[in-house]
Amino acid sequence: QVQLVESGGGLVQPGGSLRLSCAASGLISSYYGMGWYRQAPGKQRELVAVISRGGTINYLDSVKGRFTISRDNAKSTVSLQMNSLKPEDTAVYYCNAYRSSITYWGQGTQVTVSS
Secondary structure: EEEEEEOOOOEEEOOOEEEEEEEEOOOHHOOOOOOOOOOEOOOOEEEEEEEOOOEEEOOOOOHHOEEEEEEEOOOOOEEEEOOOHHHHHHHHEEEEEOOOOEEEEEOEEEEEEOO
């Protein structure tokens, strides 16, 4: 059974930092692209950052220069370092693993940026 478990969300003030982590089990993570999505209230889920099997990285324009995605295949984890957080980054963040037509999702972790 595949599981993706996120951790590291919480409440942070504007300008602060958080690090999200996602632990994958039940799959060989090196065979999958990994990514982070987010969904704010009343909005569609959007791709924040993705790292392919080969290590190619892409970011949502609004987070470029502030967020960094990384993966550790030996530990089957993917992380998202978020710096200079803004109120508009507030959302539920979801971990994602994909390979061809197969996609897995974590349960999500809440990130709230507020003073």
